[in-house]
Amino acid sequence: MSFCRQLVLRLRRMRVWWSPLLMVAAAASLPLPLAAQDFPSRPITLIVPFPPGGVADNVARPVAQALGKQLGQSVVIENKQGAGGGIGMAYVAKAKADGYTLLLALSSISVIPEADRVLGRAPMFQLDQLLPVARFTADPVVLAVRADSPWKSFAEFVAYAKANPKKLNYGSSGNYGTMHVPMEMLTASAGISMTHVPFTGAAPAVTALLGGTLDAVASGPSTVVQHVKAGKLRVLANWGGERHPALPEVPTLRELGAAVEYAQWSGLFAPAGTPEPVLAALRKAARDAQDDPAFRQAFVTLQTPLAYLDAPAFRQY
Secondary structure (H helix, E strand, O other), X not given: OOHHHHHXXXXXXXXXXXXXXXXXXXXXXXXXXXXXXXXXXXXXXXXXXXXXXXXXXXXXXXXXXXXXXXXXXXXXXXXXXXHHHXXXXXXXXXXXXXXXXXXXXXXXXXXHXXXXXXXXXXXXXXXXXXEXXXXXXXXXXXXXXXXXXXXXXXXXXXXXXXXXXOOOEEEEOOOOOOOOHHHHHHHHHHOOOOEEEEOOOHHHHHHHHHHOOOOEEEEOHHHHHHHHHOOOEEEEEEOOOOOOOOOOOOOEOOOOOOOOOOEEEEEEEEEOOOOHHHHHHHHHHHHHHHOOHHHHHHHHHHOOOEEEEEHHHHHHO
């Protein structure tokens, strides 16, 4: 006999009135919903708020595979791009809080609601609508130009930009995203001005750079390193505190006299209100995934070092 039925029969024998207070007390003593106890009992959707081929999508693929392995259910990636990632982020923020709709976001998640406020718009979502589950990476962006461009060094690039204000254009994954903000930090620090051309994601921006439509991008290394090795792109600098292991010959901006740093991190989020047992299962799956040699090797292949943080440390970060 179920716990609920036993409770009802016992109260009837005791001739107890069902006052509102009694109903609240009885409900509080009930076990967790079966949906939370049995999580996951069906496939999970992982929303990537950018097009395929960018940093978020590159990270999401090994994450989805590893989470699926740990949880015993398939994790299906769905790309929902637009508004610098805001459309996909807002979709998850408003999704049912049951653990079956998750978000793989980049650091722009912290900027987009504030940018909306600055521009006098109602934010598409609030940060407190999303719960951090785990951080996976925290890579500096790098300054990439075409290999056939006239700039062999960062100093040459800056000198040209100073002599030709607004003539150079650069692409991004959207306004206030992780390719826009660091480039604006650089232009402010170096005293130069360039024209910003927003795209729906990193992959289209890099494609435009390769095709000659753009002069430069500030991109996560995983999106450009393959083109550097193929001799199509050149990286002039990185925004990190130290040189990137995939591009050890590339100096940091601090080495070059520009006092700016920027990390493009990626992390897993769930809608606020997700039951604690479900969050615990997701956190455990993420922890176990980052200890899996196959998972770690996937990030070596991506040329993106793991920088794992569990939920409490990620929230603080």
